[in-house]
Amino acid sequence: MMTVLAGAVTCCSAALADAGIDTVGLVTGGVAAVVRDEEAAVRGKMMSVLDPCPAEHHGEIVAAAVVAYVEARDEVAEVWMKGLAGDAEQTERLVERAVQAAAATRGVLEDAVRENLGMKFPELAEAVGGRDVEMEG
Numbered sequence: 001m002m003t004v005l006a007g008a009v010t011c012c013s014a015a016l017a018d019a020g021i022d023t024v025g026l027v028t029g030g031v032a033a034v035v036r037d038e039e040a041a042v043r044g045k046m047m048s049v050l051d052p053c054p055a056e057h058h059g060e061i062v063a064a065a066v067v068a069y070v071e072a073r074d075e076v077a078e079v080w081m082k083g084l085a086g087d088a089e090q091t092e093r094l095v096e097r098a099v100q101a102a103a104a105t106r107g108v109l110e111d112a113v114r115e116n117l118g119m120k121f122p123e124l125a126e127a128v129g130g131r132d133v134e135m136e137g
Contacts, residue, residue: 002064002082003051006031006102009068009078010109017113025072026109030102032094033064034085048094050101065094069102 009029016023033052052061063083067076076099085091 002031002033002066002080003053005029005066005080006051006105009066010105014109014112018116025070026106026113027068027070027077028102028105028109029066029068030098030100030105031064031066032097032101034062034083034090034094036060036062048097050097050104063091063094065091065098067095067098067102069099071103071106 006029009027013023013027017026030050031052032048032050034046035049035052036046046062052064054061061083063081063085065082065085066080068078069075070077076095079095079098081091081094085094
C-alpha cells in the first residue's frame with residue numbers, strides 16, 4: 001500500500017504541472033522498506049529494498065518509509081513511516097533510501113511533463129528543438 005501512496009504523490013505533482021499551477025518544483029514519491037527475507041531470517045539479517053512489492057518478497061516487511069521529495073530544492077516535503085526500522089540511524093538510512101527511489105522517479109515525471117507541454121504548445125517545442133534552453137538576463 002505504501003507504493004500506492006508514493007505513486008499518488010507523483011501523480012498529484014504531474015496533475016499540478018498539467019494544470020499550469022506554479023510550484024517550487026516537481027514532487028516525486030519514493031518508498032523503501034526493510035524486509036526480513038525467509039533466507040535472511042535464518043542468518044538474522046534484514047535487507048533494504050526500494051519500491052517493495054509484497055508478492056516478490058516472501059518474507060515479512062518490517063518497516064517502510066514513503067517520502068515526497070522536491071529534488072529542485074533537495075527537500076523532503078513529507079515522510080510517512082510504517083513499522084519499526086530500528087534506532088534513529090537505521091530510520092534515517094531507510095528515509096535516505098526512499099529519497100533515492102523518489103529521485104529515480106523524477107526523470108520519468110520530467111519526460112512526461114515535457115512531452116505534455118510539447119503537445120499543448122507545439123510551437124514552443126519546435127522553437128527549442130525539444131532541448132533545454134539556457135536562461136539569459
